Amino acid sequence: QKREIILAIxxxxxxxxxxxxxxxxxxxxxxxxxxxxxHQKYGGVVPEIASRHHLEQVNxxxxxxxxxxxxxxxxLTAIAVTYGPGLVGALLVGVSTAKALAYALxxxxxxxxxIEGHIYxxxxxxxxxxxxxxxxxxxxxxxxxVEMQGHGRYRLLGQTLDDAAGEAYxxxxxxxxxxxxxxxxxxxLAKEGDEKAIALPRAWLGDDNYDFSxxxxxxxxxxxxxxxxxxxxxxxxxxLAASFQASVVEVLVEKTVKAARVQGVKTVLxxxxxxxxxxxxxxxxxxxxxxxxxxxxxxxxxCTDNAAMIxxxxxxxxxxxERADWYLNAVPNLKL
Ligand code: KG4
Numbered sequence: 001q002k003r004e005i006i007l008a009i010x011x012x013x014x015x016x017x018x019x020x021x022x023x024x025x026x027x028x029x030x031x032x033x034x035x036x037x038x039h040q041k042y043g044g045v046v047p048e049i050a051s052r053h054h055l056e057q058v059n060x061x062x063x064x065x066x067x068x069x070x071x072x073x074x075x076l077t078a079i080a081v082t083y084g085p086g087l088v089g090a091l092l093v094g095v096s097t098a099k100a101l102a103y104a105l106x107x108x109x110x111x112x113x114x115i116e117g118h119i120y121x122x123x124x125x126x127x128x129x130x131x132x133x134x135x136x137x138x139x140x141x142x143x144x145x146v147e148m149q150g151h152g153r154y155r156l157l158g159q160t161l162d163d164a165a166g167e168a169y170x171x172x173x174x175x176x177x178x179x180x181x182x183x184x185x186x187x188x189l190a191k192e193g194d195e196k197a198i199a200l201p202r203a204w205l206g207d208d209n210y211d212f213s214x215x216x217x218x219x220x221x222x223x224x225x226x227x228x229x230x231x232x233x234x235x236x237x238x239x240l241a242a243s244f245q246a247s248v249v250e251v252l253v254e255k256t257v258k259a260a261r262v263q264g265v266k267t268v269l270x271x272x273x274x275x276x277x278x279x280x281x282x283x284x285x286x287x288x289x290x291x292x293x294x295x296x297x298x299x300x301x302x303c304t305d306n307a308a309m310i311x312x313x314x315x316x317x318x319x320x321x322e323r324a325d326w327y328l329n330a331v332p333n334l335k336l
Contacts, residue, residue, distance in 0.1 A: 004077040005069075006318065007101070008311035009062065011094035012086025012114045013141070014038075014045045015304075016057035020069035021311035024319070025125055028069035030308040033057045036181065043180050044170070051089035058097050065307075073105050080314025083111040083324075084334025085141065091330035099328060110314045111324040115142055115336055116152075118271040120313035121298035121306075129296065130267060134260040136252060138280070139272030140166035140181070143252075145210045145259050146336060148269075151316045154336045157259050158210025165248055166274045168214035172221050172244055176237055186241050187277055193242030198224065200247045210259050217247050249280050257287045270297035273304040 003022045010017040014035040020028040035053050039045045066072060081098035084091060095111075102109035119135050134157070137144045143160040163171065166183055173182020178189065200220050203213040221244055228235045260268050268288055274280060275297050288295040302309055 004315070004318075005071065005075055006078050006080050006311045006315050007062070007065065007076050008080040008112070008307040008314050009058065009094045009098050010082045010114070010117070010305060010307040010310045011054040011058065011090050012082045012084070013090060013305060014050050015306070016054050016061050017305060017307035017310075018058075018061045018065035019307035019311045020065050020071065021308060021315060024123070024312060024315035025127060027124060027308050028071070029065040029067075030306055031061050031065045031068060032306050033061050040180050043174055045087070047087045047089055050087060051093060054090055054093035058093055062097070062101075073101075076105065076107055078108040078110055078314070078318050079105075080110040080112050080311055080318070081328075082114045082117060082310050083328055084113065084331035086114055086330075086332060088330050088332040091332065095328060095330050099326060103326070108318065109324045109328065110317050110322055111328050112310045112313045112317065113334055113336055114310075115139075115144070116154075116313045117309040119146070119148070119269065120316065121271055121302040121309035122269045122296050123316070124298060124302055124308055124312050126296070129269075132263065132265045133267040133269050134256065134263055134265050135269040135271055136256045136284075137272045138165040138252060138270075138274035140164060140170065140183075142272065143212050143214075144336070145256060147259070147263050147265070152320060156336060157263075158212065158255070160212040160214065162213050162215040163218060165212070165214060165252065166272070168218050168248060169274065171218055175222055175225055176240065183274060183277065187245065187279065189238050190241040190245045190279065193236065193238030193240070195242040195246035197236065197239035198243040200243050202247050202251050204251065208262075210255055212251065212255070214248065217244065245277075245279055249277075249283050252280060253284045253287050256284065257291055257293070260293050261291060265293075267294045267296065270295065271303070276300050276303040
């Protein structure tokens with residue numbers, strides 16, 4: 001039987017990525033050209049620079065993915081592409097490339113939501129997940145708790161009212177002079193600190209509330225740093241990192257576990273760049289075991305932006321008969 005092979009393209013932020021996936025499961029290629037080094041000197045992603053680099057990289061990345069997979073364009077079944085949410089100029093590079101390829105090769109085109117892609121990283125190599133599930137999506141741009149009743153069927157339980165979890169990590173790391181992207185740097189510093197050393201707030205936002213807020217916590221850290229600077233006191237950065245991380249992780253974990261319990265689901269999924277955080281994984285794992293919940297999360301390198309996860313979400317959408325037309329456009333604030 002002929003394999004169904006999806007080529008996926010992802011350019012929503014600062015990674016130019018292409019992947020080839022067979023039958024929704026076998027990753028034949030996963031190429032990621034990261035722009036992190038280019039944006040590092042600005043302390044964050046500069047949208048216009050990101051678009052230009054995507055334009056330079058995208059064809060090379062697609063060629064490399066086909067080479068790595070050992071296939072040609074003729075072997076493809078469909079093209080999937082991220083069309084939102086993300087930076088509009090960055091998204092447009094991927095969308096235009098995917099449309100041009102699909103048109104020239106006479107292949108079906110499937111539009112994929114980037115957040116859905118993060119969630120579907122959990123299906124890479126695992127097609128036996130039983131619905132319903134509750135999924136915590138935590139990345140640089142998004143923080144949301146979602147209940148999934150089936151493929152492509154989402155109910156938003158709560159989301160961040162201000163900063164995303166990864167964004168909070170990045171901003172606090174920047175204030176502490178750790179560099180960019182701050183998440184992984186702050187996490188390794190936190191390993192050497194005492195999470196009980198500094199009392200920082202937790203934003204619970206009320207009893208049955210699944211929304212998140214990290215800006216108060218961020219301000220508390222900034223105030224702490226400013227006060228110390230005014231008094232000329234040395235800050236124990238490892239303790240501050242550990243205390244900040246404990247505050248973020250506790251709220252994320254407790255709200256997720258509660259949502260799973262209230263919705264009566266048996267499985268919890270973790271997704272997005274911050275899912276690479278080992279403290280979040282460990283604490284969520286402990287709490288899920290206590291509550292008899294099954295916890296699934298993708299391998300580290302499929303947590304941060306990549307195209308394999310887009311191919312996987314695209315495959316399930318393709319199987320459901322979804323097709324994009326030639327009017328497919330970038331949608332910067334696309335909702336799930
Ligand atoms: O999923 P992703 O690559 O991009 C978005 O779609 O937003 O996530 C990137 C975010 C950044 O904010 C980064 O600091 C954060 O994920 N991140 C981490 C870790 N690794 C990446 N945050 C905390 N701990 C980590 N180990």
